[in-house]
Amino acid sequence: MKTIFQSLILLFSISFISSCVVMSTKKYNALLVQKDSISLGWEASRNKVNALEGEIVSLRSDTALLNSKITELEEKLKTLDENYSALKLNTSSEIQKLADDLQKREERLTEVEDILRKRDEATNALKDKLQKALLGFQQNGLSVDIRNGKVYVSLTDKLLFSSGSIIIDEKGELALKELAKVLKTQPEINISVEGHTDNQRVVNLGQITDNWDLSVLRATSVVRFLTEIEKIENDRITATGKGEYQPIETGSSPEIRSRNRRIEIVLSPKLDELYNLIK
Template identity: 35%
Template sequence: MKKLLLAACCLPFLTSCVSRRLYNELDAKYKNCSEELERISGESADLKAQAFDLGTKNQSLKEQLENATTERDQLKIAYDQLKKEYNSLEKNSDQAIKAEIERLNLLKKELDGKSSRVAELEGKLAAQDRNLRNLKDALSKALFEFEGKGLTVEQKNGKVYVSMENKLLFPSGSWSVSSEGKNAVEQLAEVLAKNPEISILIEGHTDNDKVVGNLGGGVTNNWDLSTKRATAIVNIIEQTPGIDKKNLTAAGRSEFAPIALNSTDSGKAKNRRIEVILTPKLDEISKLLNDL
């Protein structure tokens, strides 16, 4: 009985002791849970903020992706168009290049032909120039004894000029050739006979003195006199064997092609002359020039 009473007396104390300890434990757990809840709530708020930021960024990225996709599609369309144009251009360029190559080949062929003709022309001109120099030298040698008597030989403008003053050829006012003049013309003709490809123009020239009266044979002016003198020289040259008469031409120039002033006696003497102008035949050269 005593034991039961003792147990009954101690039970409230034991119960009180256990409840305090449990309370403390529960209180501690509550505090821990409250702190954990607060921490988790904070993390949740952070995560929500991050989620919001990520959502914003995700939307921005979506927009950027859409823009990039649109640009890509546009670039692809542009690329396909450019590729199409390039292929077309390449095809046309190949055709254009082939056409240009053909044109250049034709031009080269034409140029080669012209170059060949130019070379041939240059060769003929050079040969012609050599022939003229040889002719000039041959005439100078053949007519050397007359060169101090009013006779000159020179080469110029692609021709050879033999000039003979009237004092060597004719008496004053006459168109009859003197013996010395005939000798000079015959020696000239012998050289010309060896050059059948030369055209021979004989020009008669006078000073500006008027013909007084009638010199005989109907000569009333310097035109008549210069022509008769040129013809007299032709008559001598054509008698030389080997002379092709088709190469001969006689012309009267009267007083209108002077080489000196007619105001002095010496000038008039120079103007009274026969000029034999020797010109290479230019048929082949003219043909080559026309073919260029």
């Protein structure tokens, strides 16, 4: 731009010198106006160039800043992509693990339900066998029922013992023999013999001091008969005394007291398989 301006000035000067002798005042003034116009144009152009150069510098700075931000954002995006991929992988792994755990739990639940179903079937079958085997004694104070998945054979004391006695009488032995026949065919059944009394105080029974003693000794008599005479395995059977504290009915009438004085033989299936499943 400066070179162009200098060329114009030189041209103007030559023209001026070559024609100064014959140039009129009017033409001279026109040349001056032209010179001023060229000077103003050159100044405006120079200012515009300076402004453009400043703008170029600013744009270059902005471009560098934007490139830096783009690079930073690209790095963040790369990190986010890596994190997302890792999270997606971990989430898929966790979901699969949860699905596997759920499937295992459902399988265990199915096994437990199957075992419980078999237990209930076995319990009902055992009840039917006992009812048939002990049918002749049911009018003499014997009953068979199911409670909480267990079979309860309840024998009133008059079916087994004389009043105040812990020795099983002949009628009671017959009932226990029939019971033992069924139990010998059910080796997977655990046996618990529970002695129960009424709430009347024990009197004139020698070394038997209270209902606790009476209930325990009567349960023990039944256990000894089943193990020593009928040869039921000792490790299948236990004896406990409940005294007067688990009555069938509350009250003090002779009928209620008679029902509360009883031996209950509780039969429950061995649940080792079930216990192993739920450990």
